[in-house]
Amino acid sequence: MNDPVDPVRAWHRLAGICVLLDGFHALKHAVRFGAEVPVAVTADRRAALALADELAPDVRDTLDALLSEVPQGTYASLVPRPHPTAVAALAVRPSREANLRTLAHAPRGAPVVVLDQPRNLGNAGAVIRLAAGFGATGVVTTGTLDPWHPTVVRGGAGLHFATAVERLGVDELPRGPLFALDPEGEDIRGVKLPDDAVLAFGSERSGLSAALRARTDHLLALPMRPQVSSYNLATSVAMTLYHWSATGGAPAS
Ligand SMILES: C[S@@+](CC[C@H](N)C(=O)[O-])C[C@H]1O[C@@H](n2cnc3c(N)ncnc32)[C@H](O)[C@@H]1O
Secondary structure, X not given: OOOXXXXXXXXXXXXXXXXXXXXXXXXXXXXXXXXXXXXXXXXXXXXXXXXXXXXXXXXXXXXXXXXXEOOHHHHHHHOOOOOOOOEEEEEOXXXXXXXXXXXXXXXXXXXXXXXXOOOOHHHHHHHHHHHHHHOOOEEEEEOOOOOOOHHHHHHOOOHHHHOEEEEOOHHHOOOOOEEEEEEXXXXXXXXXXXXXXXXXXXXOOOEOOHHHHHHOOEEEEOOOOOOOOOOOHHHHHHHHHHHHHHOOOOOOO
């Protein structure tokens, strides 16, 4: 898919079907986790490679081969808003089939995170970044939010390629014991989460849906002082994944 002669032409050909990686860090992460990147541009190749020398020597040679320098105005015309690193790239979205295979793989070595009808694109991006950091098997959303929406991808800092990200119906969720998080549940501190757990979190507005509750095996609560109603969705996922790792779960190395 590479078009080394004319990266701008390649960009226009692929922009509608590929995922925008906005900035150096998103490109660095995507490359580290094996994304296919048919085109990458920068308005300042020397600065981009200096960043790679400093922050990502492991992928420096790959970035050197990928990055094409274009004039600042051309770069700015390709992205919705210029990034301070003046780097942008397009990556091929992993197929749904490949993600479903990863999610269904047994035995699973790390939990799947389910966001049940999330509303906030920033929360979804933050959760994908958390899942990548903890080596979770994947992040599944139910409902209408697209977990590959450009704003979610921006929030995920290129880490959509480090974990399987898909939208599914509640009836299509991966197998495994389903632990749903809700302030009314049993204290999570007394529970060891298995590696094949499916960890579900409710929507920012209304919590867990009836359909998700019906599929739940265990309802768990994060410790919270009386009079506080609930935590933010992404911070709830962070505490739960931390609990999994701190009680014997092994973030993938
Ligand atoms: C912002 S909260 C939802 C608040 C919503 N108004 C409700 O009725 O539940 C989003 C999600 O974070 C998780 N969450 C937040 N605080 C929690 C707590 N103390 N214990 C367990 N889960 C919590 C739950 O999964 C919840 O559905």
